[in-house]
Amino acid sequence: MRSQFSKSNTHWLLMLTTAFAVFSTASSYAQTKSASEGIDEYRAMLADGNPAELFEAKGEELWKKARGPKNASLEKCDLGQGPGVVKGAFVTLPRFFADTKKVQDLESRLMTCMEELQGIAAADIIKTPFNKGEQNNMASLVAYISAESRGMAFNLPNQHAQEKEMYAVGKSLFFMRAGPYDFSCATCHGSDGKRIRLQDLPNITKNEGAGKGFGAWPAYRVSNSQLWGMQFRLNDCYRQQRFPEPIYGSDATIALSTFMGVTAKGAKSIAPALKR
Ligand code: HEC
Secondary structure (H helix, E strand, O other): OHHHHHHOHHHHHHHHHHHHOEOOOOOOHHHHHHHHHHHHHHHHHHOOOOOHHHHHHHHHHHHHOOEOOOOEOOOOOEOOOOEOOOOOOHHHOOEEEOOOOEEEOHHHHHHHHHHHHHOOOHHHHHHOOOOOHHHHHHHHHHHHHHHOOOOOEOOOOOOOHHHHHHHHHHHHHHHOOEOOOOEOHHHHHOOOOEEEOOEEEOOOOOHHHHHHHHOOOOEEEOOOOEEEOHHHHHHHHHHHOOOOOOOOOOHHHHHHHHHHHHHOOOOEOOOOEEEO
8 A cells, every 4th residue: 555655656746736735855955944944943932932831730730620520530540550640641542441441542531531530421522622611621631641741752552452453443544545635644644754834744654753743742733822632633634634524532533543652652752742
């Protein structure tokens, strides 16, 4: 499938150039260099105070606050490192959980904890649009939890049979081309040196690119002042892929994260990062 992709690479580039104004580094080195220098300066200016910190603070408060019909906090939530342990949890997710018998990512695991400990129904959270109600709380929680693992290396276990299965499914989903433009994730994220407008598109099929791409989310997006978790990121990429909207916390999204997270092994997490 990959060799098939590289053969039609030129065709894809042509299509992408017209449709999305993708600039390949091959097009003009000088132009690309000054553009990326400009972007680096812009990022450095922005990094002077990442507003993600506000979400982190709110997330910590939410973690400790008694809420929901059961009026309980999340402090007994087991994110894989034992009940209540937040530090180091983010860099091992998605992983298999014996109580749910499922591989879960950060968001789906949080939904389990919110439902069981606090009585906040997962089905209601799934139905809630991004940037509304409990989804806002979710954004703050993922900001806080990921920040507690900042600088730590990704190390998903990928040992359990279900983890291995999710990795394999995620990998095939990543390369699966479909939809009106016949795009796959790999169309935009499967080769080196791609960019859409001001965004560098890391090659997520490789360790370095997966570290950069997977390891930066949750992230604060300056362009719309929102904090996006990986579930939101994937939802928006499926939109760009012209696929139907994925269900929040669904196995397909967790499988994709498992594939990207395992590929990112050893990369240091910078989440929540600051993005355009
Ligand atoms: C049509 C092109 C396109 C397709 C197809 C696409 N994406 Fe994206 N993706 C983007 C763009 C553009 C960004 C950067 C967006 C931004 O930050 O505003 C991005 C960002 C990302 C990031 C974060 C990268 C970083 O450096 O921060 C990840 C991870 C990601 N996509 C995963 C996926 C996955 C998984 C799929 C398949 C389900 C997919 N993408 C499909 C265009 C695409």
